[in-house]
Amino acid sequence: xxxxxxxxxxxxxxxxxxxxxxxxxxxxxxxxxxxxxxxxxxxxxxxxxxxxxxxxxxxxxxxxxxxxxxxxxxxxxxxxxxxxxxxxxxxxxxxxxxxxxxxxxxxxxxxxxxxxxxxxxxxxxxxxxxxxxxxxxxxxxxxxxxxxxxxxxxxxxxxxxxxxxxxxxxxxxxxxxxxxxxxxxxxxxxxxxxxxxxxxxxxxxxxxxxxxxxxxxxxxxxxxxxxxxxxxxxxxxxxxxxxxxxxxxxxxxxxxxxxxxxxxxxxxxxxxxxxxxxxxxxxxxxxxxxxxxxxxxxxxxxxxxxxxxxxxxxxxx
Numbered sequence: 315x316x317x318x319x320x321x322x323x324x325x326x327x328x329x330x331x332x333x334x335x336x337x338x339x340x341x342x343x344x345x346x347x348x349x350x351x352x353x354x355x356x357x358x359x360x361x362x363x364x365x366x367x368x369x370x371x372x373x374x375x376x377x378x379x380x381x382x383x384x385x386x387x388x389x390x391x392x393x394x395x396x397x398x399x400x401x402x403x404x405x406x407x408x409x410x411x412x413x414x415x416x417x418x419x420x421x422x423x424x425x426x427x428x429x430x431x432x433x434x435x436x437x438x439x440x441x442x443x444x445x446x447x448x449x450x451x452x453x454x455x456x457x458x459x460x461x462x463x464x465x466x467x468x469x470x471x472x473x474x475x476x477x478x479x480x481x482x483x484x485x486x487x488x489x490x491x492x493x494x495x496x497x498x499x500x501x502x503x504x505x506x507x508x509x510x511x512x513x514x515x516x517x518x519x520x521x522x523x524x525x526x527x528x529x530x531x532x533x534x535x536x537x538x539x540x541x542x543x544x545x546x547x548x549x550x551x552x553x554x555x556x557x558x559x560x561x562x563x564x565x566x567x568x569x570x571x572x573x574x575x576x577x578x579x580x581x582x583x584x585x586x587x588x589x590x591x592x593x594x595x596x597x598x599x600x601x602x603x604x605x606x607x608x609x610x611x612x613x614x615x616x617x618x619x620x621x622x623x624x625x626x627x628x629x630x631x
Contacts (some may be wrong), residue, residue, distance in 0.1 A: 317547075318392045320344045320377065320425065321399030323356035325501045326440070326494070328363060329540050330396055335368035337544070342371045342390055344383075345399065350406070351504055359501060377421030380428075387432040394547055395429055395437045397422065400470075403505065404444060404591040407467035418470035419477070426481045436488040438546045439478050443495040443532065443559065443596045444468035453599035456493075456555045465591035475555065482553035490546040495559030495598045498618065499536030500625040507566075508533070508619070511573050511581070512626050520584035527567030529588075530595040532559040535613035535621075545607035559598025560611050572616065576623040 317334050321327040322343025334341045343360070347353045360372050375382045377399055400418045401407070407414040422439070429437055446454045447462040463469045478489040502509045514521045542558040564572075570581050603609035613621070 315393040316340050316342070316391060318342050318344060318386070318390070318395045320395070320397045322372070323347060323360050324398065325503050326497055326536060326539060327398045328359035328501055329499075329536050330398065330543055331363050331370065332366065333540050333544060335363070335366055335370060340369035342373065342386075342392070344373050344375055344377070344386065346376050347374055350401065355501075355504070377424055378416060380424040383424045384428045384431065387428040387434070392429075392432070392434050393436070395425065395434055396543060396547065397425055397437060398440045400440065402467070402503070404465040404467050405589055407465050407470070408591050411466035414466045414470045415473075418467075419473045422474045422477055426477060426487070430481065430485050430487065435486070436547070436550070437478070437481075438490045438492060438543060439474060441475050441491050441493045441555070442468065442471045443493050443557070443598065444593070445472045445475065445493065446593075446596070448593050452595065453561060453597040454557065455599040456557060456602055464593065467591075479553050488550050489553045490551050491553075491555040492543060492546060493555065493557050493598075494539060495532040495534045495557065495596055497534050497536055497539050499622060500629075502536070502622070508569070508573065508622060509626070511570060512577065512623055515573060515577055515579050515581045516626075518579075518582070520582040521570070522584050522586050523566065523570070524586050524592065525566070525588040527570070528565055529592065530563040530565045530597070531569075532562060532596045532598045533564055533569070533615045533618070534558065534560045534611065535618040537613055538611040542603060542607060542609045545609060549606070551606070554606065556603040556607060556609070557598040557600050558603060558609065559596070559600055560615065561598050561600045562614065563595060563597045564615050569615070569619075572619040573623065576620040
């Protein structure tokens with residue numbers, strides 16, 4: 315099949331492209347290569363995919379350019395779309411809320427409209443655990459009410475979920491929404507905690523720790539995320555939302571200890587106050603994904619952190 319992967323040069327997107335190619339599909343990747351983090355890292359991801367010598371094409375473009383998006387759909391007959399492109403991150407969204415709404419919401423509208431106009435009936439859309447906000451019920455279930463986002467990023471992802479349902483309801487598009495829970499692994503963005511902490515501890519620099527270390531996240535290895543995304547492409551759902559997490563919470567203090575152990579170095583802690591938009595815990599109920607997708611995460615964080623540190627040391631520029 316012919317797949318379009320938006321955000322295909324990024325962390326998760328590059329892994330998805332590789333998996334699709336490995337499974338025998340043809341892949342077109344669309345990515346803006348913006349400077350949210352070093353574009354050279356994204357270009358390196360693209361080179362790694364191109365080195366596989368599989369049917370792969372890369373297009374640099376902006377999802378907010380509706381004409382360009384529509385032109386891409388007009389030039390290639392796509393069977394499915396995997397929409398991963400977005401402005402990411404809770405804290406940066408507080409500084410640029412309008413940008414996050416434009417890219418994430420308007421960009422998603424442009425993508426869905428192009429898919430509709432060109433007869434693409436199946437789309438997998440990336441959402442985020444951030445849509446749950448400060449959720450008192452744990453673990454987080456897809457049936458929980460999600461009308462209390464606490465950051466512009468979360469609000470933009472909530473809007474994308476609503477748009478996905480709209481295009482299913484009005485145009486009978488098959489839409490799978492996947493809520494990612496704190497993804498890590500090779501190629502992780504350098505601004506994210508595991509990558510940042512690893513780099514700073516390795517260099518003997520202080521790491522910024524927001525709060526007392528009791529906040530907790532459901533850290534999910536990118537291999538497991540990719541497996542869940544692939545399962546979404548292989549079935550029809552109408553419209554469904556799936557949590558993709560490890561279903562295991564790890565306190566920030568315990569995460570730092572795992573990184574310290576893998577590096578063989580102690581962290582220098584720079585204690586800072588909790589940040590607006592942060593939530594105290596994320597914890598995925600994955601029973602729905604297990605039932606409908608056969609989702610079965612394999613990489614526990616105790617294994618995944620040493621694997622990440624090994625990748626970091628081998629690939630550091």
